[in-house]
Amino acid sequence: MAREQAPVSSLVLAILGLLSEQPRSGYDLRKVFATTAMGQFSDSPGAVYPALKRCAKLGWLRSETHNSGSLRPRQVFSLTARGRTALAALLSRPVMRRDLERRPDELLLRFAFSGGILGRRGARRFLTGYLREVEASLADLRGQAKSIGKIPPCVRLAMEHGIEGYETDARWARRALKEL
Amino acid sequence: MAREQAPVSSLVLAILGLLSEQPRSGYDLRKVFATTAMGQFSDSPGAVYPALKRCAKLGWLRSETHNSGSLRPRQVFSLTARGRTALAALLSRPVMRRDLERRPDELLLRFAFSGGILGRRGARRFLTGYLREVEASLADLRGQAKSIGKIPPCVRLAMEHGIEGYETDARWARRALKEL
């Protein structure tokens, strides 16, 4: 009786993952997005604060207010039990080809958090799915590269970029599977 | 007196680039997005047809109508001179760090088309800028990886994925520079 999973943006996934590590305020989250390797996500208030509100409304987050007398109280958010369940469900989704092509960063984000939420088993399951899709895409790209006849050098180089990127992804996934 | 460049979506860039090669209908474009390595772009009619209309309104595209008597005339679009100029301006934009982090696919798309529109000089200029930003990001990521102390294995592996990806990008760019 699995409930349908509402589509969740990468930003929400990042927020849930970060809050699963420790409670943070909206501003804390924005700083993470602005200054760390998670710079792919928006640190703009117009994205972060509404996202936090949506998650709170879904019951995934609770907030604790500091300086409640102040006009600008600081709100610190943390994951609820339901939020943790929702995060686990999001992280457990099978790796789809579409994700690999359209939002590869989100996939790596899922992997980074899956260790803490799903454990080694979950992380390994992710990696096998990831490797499967990478290899499928690689085969596809190689096939296309062969079947196209004469193409301009820049187009050929761009395709080779894609192929080499997937090869690197596959090597990484195999190594990660050995390490875990 | 360079006019300000309106922000242009990746989809529009892809459309302009494809139409610079040959005239195509909206359906043709959708097929390209649905079946080739450009699958990162939306093949949904709700994205493609409005994008074509916007470009036509900007004077970047002209359309030729076949079967004009029919209720469903087929419209074939091609780049106007102004469209080609706009595309050249888009492809000439310097490579920004933000693009590398947020829309790497769009960068490669720009490179793929720059050969035909900007010539070898333009393609080489792109590659040097790309390499510069990749190396900067790489240094940044390595620094972060070092400065963080103990991190969970999955997080470390995810960071290594990023580093190895950039290393591959840099190798590719150096090779491409040699080849061009």
Next chain:
DNA sequence: CGATACATGTAACCGGTTACATGATTTT
């Protein structure tokens, strides 16, 4: 004749971007 591919479009929804607004606290 039914299914599939061809072919174009609209409408509601959603969420990210940009810009603006507000005010407290800390640093120089």
Next chain:
DNA sequence: AAAATCATGTAACCGGTTACATGTATCG
């Protein structure tokens, strides 16, 4: 005292997603 940083928020805009709507042409 001014500037920077901390901290939260709103509103307009834009464009992609999804779903729906419509009709033709081709093939088995």
